[in-house]
Amino acid sequence: MTKFEALGLNSSILNAIADLGFETPSEVQEKSIPLLLDDEIDLVALAQTGTGKTAAFGFPLIQKINSDSRTTQGLILSPTRELCLQITNEMQLYSKYVKGLNTVAIYGGASITEQARQIKRGAQIVVATPGRMKDMIGRGIIDITKIDYCILDEADEMLNMGFYEDIKDILSNTPKEKSTWLFSATMPKEVATIAKKFMHNPTEITVGAKNSGVDTVQHEYYLVGGRDRYPALKRLSDANPGIFSVVFCRTKRDTQRVAEKLIEDGYNAGALHGDLSQNQRDLVMNAFRKKQIQMLVATDVAARGIDVDDITHVINYQLPDEIETYTHRSGRTGRAGKSGISMVIITRSELRKIHSIEKKIKQNFISKKIPTGIEICEIQLYHLANRIRTTEINEEINNYLPAIHDVLDGLDRDELIQKIVSVEFTRFFNYYNKTKDLNSAEPDRRERGKGKTDQSFSGNGSVRYFINVGERDGYDWMSLKDFLKDTLHLGKDDLFKVDVKDSFSFFNTEAALKDQILETFTDFKVKGRFVNVEVSDSPEGGRRRKRSDRGPRKNKDNRDRDRSYGKKREGKYSKSGSRRSGSKQGSSSGKRRSKNRDGFF
Numbered sequence: 277m278t279k280f281e282a283l284g285l286n287s288s289i290l291n292a293i294a295d296l297g298f299e300t301p302s303e304v305q306e307k308s309i310p311l312l313l314d315d316e317i318d319l320v321a322l323a324q325t326g327t328g329k330t331a332a333f334g335f336p337l338i339q340k341i342n343s344d345s346r347t348t349q350g351l352i353l354s355p356t357r358e359l360c361l362q363i364t365n366e367m368q369l370y371s372k373y374v375k376g377l378n379t380v381a382i383y384g385g386a387s388i389t390e391q392a393r394q395i396k397r398g399a400q401i402v403v404a405t406p407g408r409m410k411d412m413i414g415r416g417i418i419d420i421t422k423i424d425y426c427i428l429d430e431a432d433e434m435l436n437m438g439f440y441e442d443i444k445d446i447l448s449n450t451p452k453e454k455s456t457w458l459f460s461a462t463m464p465k466e467v468a469t470i471a472k473k474f475m476h477n478p479t480e481i482t483v484g485a486k487n488s489g490v491d492t493v494q495h496e497y498y499l500v501g502g503r504d505r506y507p508a509l510k511r512l513s514d515a516n517p518g519i520f521s522v523v524f525c526r527t528k529r530d531t532q533r534v535a536e537k538l539i540e541d542g543y544n545a546g547a548l549h550g551d552l553s554q555n556q557r558d559l560v561m562n563a564f565r566k567k568q569i570q571m572l573v574a575t576d577v578a579a580r581g582i583d584v585d586d587i588t589h590v591i592n593y594q595l596p597d598e599i600e601t602y603t604h605r606s607g608r609t610g611r612a613g614k615s616g617i618s619m620v621i622i623t624r625s626e627l628r629k630i631h632s633i634e635k636k637i638k639q640n641f642i643s644k645k646i647p648t649g650i651e652i653c654e655i656q657l658y659h660l661a662n663r664i665r666t667t668e669i670n671e672e673i674n675n676y677l678p679a680i681h682d683v684l685d686g687l688d689r690d691e692l693i694q695k696i697v698s699v700e701f702t703r704f705f706n707y708y709n710k711t712k713d714l715n716s717a718e719p720d721r722r723e724r725g726k727g728k729t730d731q732s733f734s735g736n737g738s739v740r741y742f743i744n745v746g747e748r749d750g751y752d753w754m755s756l757k758d759f760l761k762d763t764l765h766l767g768k769d770d771l772f773k774v775d776v777k778d779s780f781s782f783f784n785t786e787a788a789l790k791d792q793i794l795e796t797f798t799d800f801k802v803k804g805r806f807v808n809v810e811v812s813d814s815p816e817g818g819r820r821r822k823r824s825d826r827g828p829r830k831n832k833d834n835r836d837r838d839r840s841y842g843k844k845r846e847g848k849y850s851k852s853g854s855r856r857s858g859s860k861q862g863s864s865s866g867k868r869r870s871k872n873r874d875g876f877f
């Protein structure tokens with residue numbers, strides 16, 4: 277018996293689960309499916325997106341629906357069009373072996389006539405956003421007076437978005453005897469009110485906050501001067517060449533402004549906010565899903581429907597007013613078993629907010645420094661070297677090789693490498709060499725009494741190392757730290773600032789451990805491949821000369837999410853062997869700039 281079978285699911289659903297490749301039920305599924313299958317109950321489940329909650333209510337709902345009848349029996353309310361479509365899509369996948377079962381999506385910004393037509397054909401399950409649902413009830417297009425199940429998904433989001441009255445109206449059109457299942461990431465008092473008012477003695481379950489919490493998201497803050505937010509944002513992006521991120525701003529205006537500046541500066545960015553037409557939002561979201569956009573600048577409301585699993589970083593360009601909102605933001609990363617980083621750019625006056633958030637999320641922030649220009653140069657240099665190593669040779673070049681040989685005649689290997697790398701590096705170096713240190717002095721941490729200070733750039737006798745493994749080798753900051761801890765027999769506090777890039781990483785230890793570490797990693801192999809560690813000689817601190825921090829424009833090629841496995845290294849920057857064609861070309865936004873910026877940086 278599989279673990280899903282043991283929950284009481286029938287063969288149609290089990291077959292769909294097998295097709296989807298789900299192997300074990302997630303926590304929320306394990307807790308809610310047997311309860312919902314066994315009995316007609318009301319349920320309040322505290323679970324975030326990314327925890328598998330759609331299946332947690334979807335499987336039992338599908339199993340309980342009578343697909344021989346065309347009556348609408350289940351209603352799922354969700355806050356946004358995007359989420360509505362995702363749920364519908366998931367429900368259709370889960371019910372693919374249930375003959376005659378129809379799930380229809382009802383949402384604003386699309387033809388009501390077409391949706392009415394689909395409802396008329398018979399939809400046992402309707403997934404709807406509250407506004408459009410109310411509209412359709414008002415017009416007599418849909419009948420929910422006979423539903424048996426009503427699911428309120430992301431209830432806190434719906435209430436945040438001001439749907440209380442709509443939900444109340446919709447529920448007043450449903451029978452009293454139905455079962456109501458409410459899913460919410462958080463339990464503000466508005467949600468508790470709904471539960472009290474519209475539910476009968478609900479059973480409550482809470483699921484470990486898989487995507488906001490303890491295990492998968494590292495929370496970091498960066499203290500900068502008020503005017504340095506934007507340059508700080510760019511540096512955080514430049515220091516993470518494989519970044520795939522959502523950047524949160526507080527207002528639509530800021531969102532648009534930041535996205536425009538990023539695009540202007542050559543980043544693959546896009547804006548997502550409520551002033552865009554549905555069509556524009558769809559375009560941006562599609563580009564983001566395809567990773568043509570690496571930095572999606574969004575308002576909280578617009579970002580609600582985003583259900584993309586491999587977001588590497590959430591960047592809080594500004595902190596939200598509500599702490600709850602921070603939980604939602606950071607929950608966009610670290611999903612589906614992956615790890616993620618939630619970065620907050622703050623000014624000194626906002627420091628106390630960090631303390632409140634720490635209390636709320638029950639996790640400490642790490643205070644980090646905005647990388648200096650030189651540190652960014654170093655990261656980009658390794659990245660460039662890796663890209664050269666892993667670039668697939670274009671056979672067309674062969675026609676020109678004799679002529680190119682002539683041009684490069686007389687250069688030896690070292691010179692050639694120096695020159696190739698310098699073509700890009702010098703430009704980047706020239707830019708960052710002249711930019712200032714963006715970090716505001718850290719106040720005395722004892723004042724706050726919480727949180728760890730990252731020591732990597734503090735010069736407190738710590739050493740920073742380069743290691744030739746990264747994300748591509750299956751590491752994230754947690755697993756690399758574990759690997760180093762185990763290999764070096766160190767405690768968890770002996771290693772800090774573990775920064776994992778695509779095919780290489782950095783970490784720090786106290787200087788006293790340097791010899792032990794270098795010795796351990798001499799001729800060190802894992803599964804037949806050499807793993808090298810070297811001291812990274814990035815100098816301390818940034819340059820102080822003033823210059824506008826516009827940043828080097830990026831080329832679309834440098835947003836490749838290329839990955840490489842290392843082989844025995846021959847020199848400091850040469851590593852990795854196998855290759856994956858990773859070039860994701862041209863977001864509509866970044867394309868314009870990329871053309872005349874045909875370099876790596």
Ligand code: AMP
Pocket residue numbers: 297298299300301302305324325326327328329330331583612
């Ligand atoms: P959700 O929390 O419903 O948004 O689900 C997040 C993602 O996890 C979706 O892409 C689901 O298809 C996937 N998922 C749900 N349940 C499981 C499971 N038991 N095993 C693996 N993936 C799952």
